Amino acid sequence: MKLTAKLPFTLVHVILILFSLCMLLPILMILNIALKTNTEFLNSPMSIASSLHFDNFAEAWEQGDMITNFKNSLIYTACSTILTCLIAAMAAYPISRKHIRGTGALLGLIGITLFLPDGIVPLLFFMKYTALLNTYSGYILLSSGINMALMVFILVGFVKNIPADLDEAASIDGCGYFRYILTIILPLLKPAITTVAMLKIINVWNDFINPYLYLTDKEKRPLTSGLYLFVGEFSTDWTVLAAGIVIVVTPLLLVYLFLQKYIISGVSSGALKG
Amino acid sequence: MKMKRKKLASLVLTAMISSAVLSACGSNNTNNASHNANNGAPTTEAAATASPDTKEPVELRIINWRVEDKEFFDQFNVKFEQENPNIKVRYDATPTQSYQQLKNSRIAANEVDIVAGDYKTMNSADQRELWMDLSGQSFLDNFKQDALQNLTYDSKQYGLPWNKVSLVAYYNKQIFSDLGLQEPKTWTEFTALLEKIKTAGIDPILVGGKDGWPMQQIVHTLEPSVVRGANSDFYGKDNSNVMALTSKFTDSEWLEVFTKFQTLSTYFQKNSLGLAYGQAPGLFAQGKAAMTIDGTFSLTQINDAKPNFEVGTFIVPATDDEAKNKIGYAKIGGAWFISNKSPNKEAALKYLEAFSQKDNYQLYIDTVNQFPVMDGITMKDPLAEQINDQLSAKDAVDQFTNIQNSGSTYSLDLLNKVSTGDMSPEEAAKQWQKDYEDSKANWK
Amino acid sequence: MVKTYRSWAPWMAILPALILFFIFKIYPALGTLFFSMTDFNGNIDHFKWVGLKNYKNALTINFDDLMNAIKVSFTFAFFTTVIQNIVGVALAVLVNLKIRGKNVYRSILFMPNVLGVVIIGLVWTLIFDPYSGPMNQILSLFGTSSSMLGDSKLALPIVIFVQVWTSVGYAMILYLAGLQGISQDIYEAGSVDGAVGWKSFRYLTLPLLQPIIGINILLSIIGSLRVFDLIMILTNGGPDEATMTLGMFVFKTIFDSSGTQGYASALGIIHFLVIAVVVVIVQTYMRRREEKLS
Structure with a gap:
C-alpha cells in the first residue's frame, strides 16, 4: 500500500509490539500470580514467580468443581453453537434474498434488539412453565436465542456475497428450498459460520449471570459460573483466583488460536456487508 | 403471501398466549x-x-x-x-x-x-x-x-x-510492643496512639475503601457509643424521631460521628479508596499496617493468610466516656x-x-x-473466644440502619468525600439530612 | 429468479430463528415494559397497576441521579467511541502493511475479545490495585501515587481505558476488512495526482472507509451505552458515582430497598429509550454525511 510506504518499518514494528504487549502482559501477569504462593504474592506481587507452584491450580480445580463444570461448559457451548449456526444460516438466506415480505422491517427489529432491555422475571416465568428451567435443553435454547438476532444480522451480510446466479442454477436443478440452503449455501458460508461460531463460543463460554438465573442446579453449571463463585470465596486469595482464571481462559484461547485465521477474516467480511 | 404472514403472526401469538395462559x-x-x-x-x-x-x-x-x-x-x-x-x-x-x-x-x-x-x-x-x-x-x-x-x-x-457479627480493631502485637503501645481505653488514647504509629512511619489503619462498605464499617464502629451513648432513644421506635425530624443527622451527636470519622481517615493507608476490600485482611496479616478495623467475619481470612505475628483485638473506644463506650455494635x-x-x-x-x-x-x-x-x-x-469476651462486656445495639428508609443508609459518597477532604463533616451531615428529607416519598 | 420453492418455504426457514427471537428477546422486553407500570416487588400475588408513576418518580425524585447517570454514560460512550475508532483505524492501517508477522499481530490485538468480562474485570482490578498492582509501582518511579479506581477523577478514565482495551481489536478487524476492500488502483491513480502518504489516507482511504466507520461507531456507541457488567466488577459504580453509567444505575436500583422491581423496570425502559434516541440521531447524521459524500 502506497500511503504508508514511507513509514519506516522498524517504527511500525515498535508500535505494534508495544500494543501487542499491552494486550498480552495482563494475561501473563495472571499466569505469574497463579504460580506464586499467597505469601509470596502479598509481599512481592509483581516479581517473577520464584518457583513453579502448582498447588493453586489443584485447589482451584477442586474447589470450583471444575470437572463437572467443564463438561457442562462443553455441552452448552457445543450445542448452542451448532444450533445457532444452523438456525441463523437458515434464516439469513431468505432475509438476505428478500424471499419474504417485510425484510426491511425485520432487519430494523433485529437492529433494535441490540439494545432491548432484559426481562429476567418474565423470562423466568416462561422457562418455568415450559419446564425448561434448569434443564440442559432449556439453557441451550436460551443461550442460542438470546442473541440470535445479532447472528442472523451478521450472516445476512455474508449471504449477500454469494452470487444469486447460483440460486438460479439450483432452481433449474429443482433443488428443494431447504436442501438448497443446507447443501449449497451452508458450505459456501463456511468462513462466515466459523466467525459466528467463534462469537457464539466466546459468548456462551463466558456467560456468568444467566447460568445462575436459569440453572438452579449446581451440577448443571458451566465453568465461568464456577469461577464467578470463586470471586467471592477467594476474594482474599488472589493466587487461587488467578489459577481459576487461567483454567477457564486456556481452553478458549486454544480454540481461538486454532480458529483465529477464520475468525479474523470472517469477522471482517461479514459484519461489513450487513 | 399475505395470508402466510397472518398465519405466522397468529402462530407466534398463539405461542405467546399459550405461554401466558400456562x-x-x-x-x-x-x-x-x-x-x-x-x-x-x-x-x-x-x-x-x-x-x-x-x-x-x-x-x-x-x-x-x-x-x-x-x-x-x-x-x-x-x-x-x-x-x-x-x-x-x-x-x-x-x-x-x-x-x-x-x-x-x-x-x-x-x-x-x-x-x-x-x-x-x-x-x-x-x-x-x-x-x-x-x-x-x-x-x-x-x-x-x-x-x-x-x-x-x-x-x-x-x-x-x-x-452475630461485630466490628473490632485487629492489631499487630509486634508493632504495638515495638512502639511500646497499649490497647486504648478512650478516644483520646486512641488518637494519640494512631499519631505515634504514624510518626514511626507505619500505616496505622488499613482500609479496603474501594468497595465502599468497609468505610461504612468505620462509621458503624463509632455510631453506637457516640449517638446512642448520648441519647439511647435518638432514632425512636421504627425511626419515628428521625421521620418526625425531631432527631436530625445534623444534630451534635451525628456531627461528632462524622468529625471522628474524618479524624480516623487521616490515619488510613495512602490511597485507601482504591484498595479492594478482599485484599485488606491478607495485607494486614503480612504486617503491612498496625491495625485494620474490620468485621469479626474477617477473622478466618486473617488467620488463613498466616500472620507471623500475634494478632490482638480491641473494640474501638469512640468516646472518652467509659459509660458511653460500653455501648457496642452487633448485628445478625x-x-x-x-x-x-x-x-x-x-x-x-x-x-x-x-x-x-x-x-x-x-x-x-x-x-x-x-x-x-x-x-x-x-x-x-x-482469638475468636477473646473477641467474644470483649463483645459480651458491651451492651450491644443493632446497626442504626436496621429500620430501613430510603435515605437512612447515608450515601457512601459523603464518606468518601469526607475522607478525601473534599467535604467537611458539617457539609456531609447537612447533605445527608437533605437527601433523607428529599426521599420522603419513598418512606415506608 | 424462477420460483421453484413453495411460498411457505422461506417462512419455514426463518421460523425457528423468529420463535427464539420472540421468546428470548421481544417477550422479556415486553414483560419489562409491563412491570414498569406496576409496583411489583417480588411478590407476584400482590402487585398493582400504577400507570406512569414509576416514570414520574424517576424524573422527579431521582432526577439528579438519573441525569448524573446519563451524563456519565455519555462521557463514557463518547470517549470510548472516539478513542476506539481512532486507534482501531491506525492499527488496521499498520497491520494491513506488508510486514512480517502481521498475522501474529492481528491475532494478539484481537485476543482480549475472547476473554470474558469477569476475567477482564478481575485482571484490571488487580493491575490498578493501589497496594500491590503494577500501575502504582510504575507511578512511584515518578514519585507519585494514586488510589486509581478509588479516585473519583481517575476511575472513569480507567474504566474507559479498559473498555477500549477490550474492544479495540474488534474495531481494528472491521477496519482491516474495509481497507482490504479498497482497490489498489485507486491509490495508484491517486499517487499520480500527488496523493501519497497522509494525503492519500486523508483524501482516499477515509472517505472510502465511511460506511465501515459508520457501522463501527454505531456498534461502539451501543456497546458502551449498554455496558454495566464490566463496571460492576471494576468499580461497582463508585467512587462518588463517578462511574455510575445508566446500565449500572438500573442494576443498582435492584439493590436499593426503596425502589421496587417495577421501578427498576421503568429505569430499564428509560435506558432503552435513551440509547434509541442516540442511535437514531447518530444514524441520521451519518446517513446525511454519506449522502453528501456520494
Missing part, C-alpha cells in the same frame, strides 16, 4: 399448593411432624450469598440428605453483587424454599408477606432471645438467625427465611431444625468462625 395456570397451582401447605400444616404442628411420614421425594431449594461458607454447607447438606433420604438439597450461593438479582427472580418465579437474608429482607409489609411465620417452632428455643428479637416484627418470627450476620409460597415447607422446616441442632450449629460456628447466637456453643479459635 403461566397463569401454573401460578394458580402453586397458589393452591401454598394454601394447602398453609392450611394443612399449621406452623405449630409442622415441627412435630419431624418424623418422616411422607416419603415423597422433595427437592429443597436454598439460596445464599455466603460463598465463603461453602465448606460448612458442603458437609451439612450431605449429612442432611443422608438423614432425610427423601429430600434432595439444591443449595446455591452467589457473590453478594448478584445475590439480589438471584433472590428477586427466584422468589418471583417461586423457585425457592429457603432464602438467606437479613433485616432488609423483612423491612416492609410487602416483603414480610413473602415469608412464613416461624413463631412457635420448637427449634427456635435453642437461640438467644435477643438474636431472635432482631428478626421479629409484630410478634411474628420471620427469620432464623445464623450468627444473616438469617434463614422460608418462602410463604414454598410447596416444601415441611422439608424447609426440617432443614432449619437440623441447622438449629446443637452439634450441627457447633460445626457451623467452628467452620465459619462467626459468633454464635445460641447458648452453650464454644469457639475453637482463641
